[in-house]
Amino acid sequence: MDGKPGLRERKKQRTHAAISDAAITLFLEHGFQQVSVAQVAEAAEVSKRTLFAYFPAKEDLVVHRFADHEGESARVVRARHPDASPFAALREHFLNGLHERDPITGLNDHPQVLRLTRMILDAPSLVARMERFKTGAERALARALHESADIPETSARLAAVQIVAVQWALANDNSERLAGGEPAEARYPGAVADAEHAFELLENGLRQLTPQQ
Template structure:
């Protein structure tokens, strides 16, 4: 056997190291030269792998960037599924976002680490990455709608419309925070207003999504 039960074996650890090496090389080159200016061949050379190996790990060039956000695509769905019994889905999502603000989670837009800001700017400057992020947003809506259907006992259309609104508000709040940081505010300076904006955004949603409240 390659390893103990519950631990990745030697082959899996090697795959993880190769995956990380390719990703790190790609991000370094993209930040230094620009996403559109760096070829897949250059990334492969920097990571010391073949193009064939690179594409085995990352089917498209955009995946070299977006994979770092992949876990967030189903994040809200997981929050809704894991909420305590009797908790409103919207309340669970709201509390999760507020926790993210406190912890300076980059997905909330409230993180002023230089590399986080540079990656965001790189994405916005590359049309193909912007398009991939739109697909990411659609995937988040789809996953959340499924979670709402399964846990809140609401019709399919209600779940779809609610998911679009919830994901849209989170997306807008994160964009607003990131824009404020780009214009010179620090994350600590922005934090109180970010909390107020989040509370406003989710309060506005609550007025229209009361039917998601668990039945007594």
């Protein structure tokens, strides 16, 4: 076995991508609120039933683009070097994301990324759906801290809430600045300084975290 997906799975992936691409194109052109699910299905050449089989809610047509990031912090903690603390690994990962202009850090000024960000911020239902994404990230990180770093469950949960909130705030600050016209290159030094400051505050507040005995 070569590990490659079979014909059926590849067809599913193509259908998923076609629906997603059609939805994003229509949403960016006309606005999220102005486009119906039926219009997306028609543009993707699928039935509404098929569309909902892939995307249970209209908001999922947009938010799924961020789905891989929901467990990103948890993956960083689990995959860290044995000598690295979870906190140090998360800090380094966020700073690397800024350097690489990862859209999840808010520091990407590609026109389509900026338009997608504005669209999300302008649609209350998308903002609410992103809050669910944030909650999922907190839960995943809490499990990783507890299971791979041997931190007590309550401490892990509280730490995860704070860490994700800081990452979220930093990304939102960057997104708002870029949406206001500031280039990513110009924003980068300030974004790094803000991230360093934020993680320093976190580290001072969380330095009492210790493994279970």
